[in-house]
Amino acid sequence: MSVRTASVSAARSEGELWSRARRGDGDSFAVATGRYRRELEVHAYRMLGSAEDAEDIVQETFLRAWRKRETFRGQATLRAWLYGIATNASLDLLERRSRRLLPHLVSAPIDPETLPEPSRDISWVRGEMTWLEPYPDRLLDEVVSGEDPPDEAIVARETVELAFLVAIQQLPPRQRAVLILRDVIGWSARETAAMLEMSVVASNSALQRAREMLRDYPPERRDEWHREHRPDPREQEVLMRYMDAWKRTDLNALAALLKEDAQLTMPPTPGWFFGRDAILRFYARYPFRVGASEHLHTPTRANRQPAHAVWRRVQPDAPPKPFGIEVLRIEDGLIAEIHYFLQPELIGRFAIAPPA
Template identity: 45%
Template sequence: MTDARPPGTDEAAFIEAARSGDPARFALITERHRRELRVHCYRMLANYEDAQDMTQETFLRAWNKRESFKGHATLRTWLYRIATNACLDFLEKRNDRTPVLSDLPVSELPYLQPYPDHMLPEDPQESVVSRETIELAFIVAVQHLPPRQRAVFILRDVLGWPASKAADSLELTVASVTSALQRARVTMREQLPDRRLDWRSPATHELSNDERGLVKSYIDAHERNDLDALTSLLRDDLRFAMLPDPGTVMTTAEDAVDGWVSGGLFQRGHDDWRCIATTVNLMPAAVLYLRTADDPEYRLFAIAVLHIVDGKIAELTGFDTADKPWLDLPPTL
């Protein structure tokens, strides 16, 4: 695999580190790519914990294959190739990760996890393209693609690799890559009909003032147990999912709140909330902590990820975080 370029400083330093057999020097050079490789694995797998594991597997494979790196490709390209194939090997072994059917909603992906924003790449150029390619809707849509199509789509349309470079990385012909990309684009258009499909052009990644204000109102309604205020924040065609429970619900605002109350929330013993505003997947979110009558502390209960349209919550994807050390969040408040 070549990038038709002479080795740069990074590549020369890596070759020297590889020849020295010094794992500390190796780690110093490769570690700077960890964050972007983890995002790449997350797009492939839709699961933050698996993405962490496959990123570590990438570095292990890179260490074991270090002598094969000759500097004909950039170090970044070489690591992406290893990461992509590590994810493909992972998917091949997991029967529970077969592509989802086109009519299955977000909650039929029980392995879906949110991605903490503070772990995203710090390079602004990486962040520019990240929001629309890391939002939950995009991540779920990618899961509809067979693994190799998924890899082709991400390498070509998200990372912007030329067909020859993607083909070399996946050990495919250029014709096979082109065909796989065409099929993948059709599926993505079906899954994201109202979204921008030119993933390589710049997109905003900052939350709007309206989004920040709505999260604040959502938190305030929770902490005051103000069900009328909470209802007013939801669209009447709300899509609600609580993972890992199956079944996305399309519901009215009133029915959604009534369902939460009938399930025990906002009732005595489950009405003492403290919440933190955050962002995951570059989307507005609220971390919910609940204190019960027999517990002196507020304990991590759920993460509510919000997709806001025209000043109201159009999609609410909840993640059950009870008794789980999620996203480096404090377990208690």
């Protein structure tokens, strides 16, 4: 069967499913829309910066689509129609929610010596803001591994790494939506304008303003985006050396891995550290001083970046408890950023078994 024949066959199948769904067949609706679930979730995650909120938006998208199912008669593709609903549902939520950033964009770095005395009680780290959250690579991989997958560019590293997400979170919501729909997903100006119920001129203007604010994210040419999903072995080596330094509480080994201008953030605490020296002083005062041997580490991937889950064994004979997720950004073989999400609940989304 040729690619064209397969595509036509798939379209006919989807059309038949939607014809039944329009008449109230819930099973057909679930099959027709379900194939886009993960793709829509990643889209909502880019819009909102929260995996949990993105899951809620997908549910809201399907609910709105079901209510309006009789109005969709193929004037656009089902995928485009669902993207429009998901985008507008995200914009509705953003009217009630603040943008999600990371601490280094909100406040000045802090001196490790000004922190409270070390303690196993980390309740002091809880801030009042909501922060950007990591997203598991295993879920990104699902987008391009299913039936009739979209262009792999929509989960390219340049469009999901934390640096890009932090950058687009600083855009006004509607500009953010236009940028994602046009430059990341690849919809046309006319399609984007229809989704957002705005003129093509207004859509192009919003895109131009967004691009001016984000000149470095992502590269203009989509064929230059990094679409390789397998971990970079050089980055994985740095991750393993970093985890080993943790295990051995080896400050010298850690120092050898850090760039001089490295940054460490620890959401949900608003505090962060700038520079190799400050990070080393923090590790000497806290992680490597208070129960470092209790911490266990499992390598993983988040946002197409090397990461590891951190567990804590409080009692020798007790199973370890989830503690958080660390995501690294590596430049030229050295760690440029450490984002340590001190949120145990995140580990469940990564589906990682605790270490023995």
